[in-house]
Amino acid sequence: MGRKITDSVTWVGKIDWELKKFHGEDYSTHRGSSYNSYLIKDEKTALIDTVWAPFAEEFVEDLKKVIDLAEIDYVIANHGEIDHSGGLVALMREIPNTPIYCTENAIKSLKGQFHEDWNFVTVKTGDTLSLGKKTLTFVEAPMLHWPDSMFEYLDGDAILFSNDAFGQHYATELLYNDLVDQAELYQEAIKYYANILTPFSRLVVRKIEEVLSFNLPLNMICPSHGVIWRKDPVQIVENYMKWANNYQEDQVTIVYDTMWEGTRKMAEAIAEGIGRASNGTPVKLYNAGKIDKNDIVTEIFKSKAVLFGSPTVNKGILAPLSGMLHEVKGLAFKNKKAAVFGTYGWSGESIDVLGKMVEEAGFEIIQPGLKKLWSPDDLSLNDCREFGKAFASKL
Numbered sequence: 001m002g003r004k005i006t007d008s009v010t011w012v013g014k015i016d017w018e019l020k021k022f023h024g025e026d027y028s029t030h031r032g033s034s035y036n037s038y039l040i041k042d043e044k045t046a047l048i049d050t051v052w053a054p055f056a057e058e059f060v061e062d063l064k065k066v067i068d069l070a071e072i073d074y075v076i077a078n079h080g081e082i083d084h085s086g087g088l089v090a091l092m093r094e095i096p097n098t099p100i101y102c103t104e105n106a107i108k109s110l111k112g113q114f115h116e117d118w119n120f121v122t123v124k125t126g127d128t129l130s131l132g133k134k135t136l137t138f139v140e141a142p143m144l145h146w147p148d149s150m151f152e153y154l155d156g157d158a159i160l161f162s163n164d165a166f167g168q169h170y171a172t173e174l175l176y177n178d179l180v181d182q183a184e185l186y187q188e189a190i191k192y193y194a195n196i197l198t199p200f201s202r203l204v205v206r207k208i209e210e211v212l213s214f215n216l217p218l219n220m221i222c223p224s225h226g227v228i229w230r231k232d233p234v235q236i237v238e239n240y241m242k243w244a245n246n247y248q249e250d251q252v253t254i255v256y257d258t259m260w261e262g263t264r265k266m267a268e269a270i271a272e273g274i275g276r277a278s279n280g281t282p283v284k285l286y287n288a289g290k291i292d293k294n295d296i297v298t299e300i301f302k303s304k305a306v307l308f309g310s311p312t313v314n315k316g317i318l319a320p321l322s323g324m325l326h327e328v329k330g331l332a333f334k335n336k337k338a339a340v341f342g343t344y345g346w347s348g349e350s351i352d353v354l355g356k357m358v359e360e361a362g363f364e365i366i367q368p369g370l371k372k373l374w375s376p377d378d379l380s381l382n383d384c385r386e387f388g389k390a391f392a393s394k395l
């Protein structure tokens with residue numbers, strides 16, 4: 001138990017290999033996750049964050065193998081969400097008078113969840129905590145991603161403890177960014193940004209610019225999930241700046257749902273048309289009823305344009321697509337072009353309903369929707385190809 005990161009910092013978190021869903025059922029974690037807690041031993045000792053509540057007792061027992069809990073002088077709670085604060089109840093039962101350093105908002109979130117009157121010490125940006133030879137400097141990071149979020153910087157070791165920011169839901173025993181599969185790491189980092197941080201992109205840019213303006217040396221970024229960025233830690237900061245700035249790649253995504261395969265056939269014919277008309281732009285198709293929601297959100301985030309398709313059902317659209325658009329609206333993606341399509345048998349409202357939802361979700365509709373009666377025949381599928389070609393020509 002405990003993995004030494006520097007002479008003074010030890011990782012004391014929990015790797016959760018079994019986690020497949022996070023935030024209830026809202027976020028898929030195909031590669032598990034970790035809850036990173038860090039122990040800093042200098043003349044004084046500080047513990048940064050804890051772990052998710054189900055692992056609280058295990059965390060405290062393991063921590064006892066690394067340090068006599070009575071030697072912990074300060075607990076630092078960077079964020080009140082229970083994947084990081086869930087171990088506090090078990091920990092504070094053992095060391096009830098130890099001060100907990102956190103933001104004013106974190107006192108609200110911690111008291112609101114645990115109903116305990118712990119010895120809270122409020123900190124603001126620029127406040128410092130001397131540990132002896134080394135000092136922690138706090139930086140409030142509201143809305144990255146909760147109003148209570150906070151980072152701190154440890155001088156000497158030049159480590160930024162960034163809590164959720166720069167994290168990934170990625171279980172690994174390897175601990176560091178340079179040791180893991182780079183494609184897996186990138187995929188989990190961008191998925192995390194797309195699904196959790198996109199609505200706060202303006203604040204991400206502002207906070208990064210603020211931290212960079214301090215001109216501090218940076219050896220490592222230690223987030224609260226996934227790997228520690230020790231090799232070229234600025235790479236994830238640069239990626240965040242890219243992702244926060246109306247990010248798009250040369251990609252078109254088609255998200256559809258289908259009852260009796262008609263809308264699927266339309267989607268595939270449209271993809272064919274886009275493929276023929278564009279110069280190497282990848283087109284990816286996802287059935288919203290079958291494919292993981294968070295993976296589709298990530299692909300939408302990466303796309304410059306998205307087509308949405310649904311047949312008409314009960315004068316509207318199919319529920320999985322409706323849920324997807326509700327999610328996407330909340331994430332407030334910017335700078336993405338769109339069009340809609342779908343089959344119908346009787347009344348045919350789906351493309352109007354869908355078009356309105358897509359616009360409300362912030363997309364720019366660049367051509368009228370395409371609807372086809374019953375199962376599309378060869379003529380209809382040719383129209384779909386032409387629809388795809390026309391769409392591609394407008395990108």
Ligand code: FEO
Binds near residue numbers: 079081083084146
């Ligand atoms: Fe916002 Fe990892 O908790």
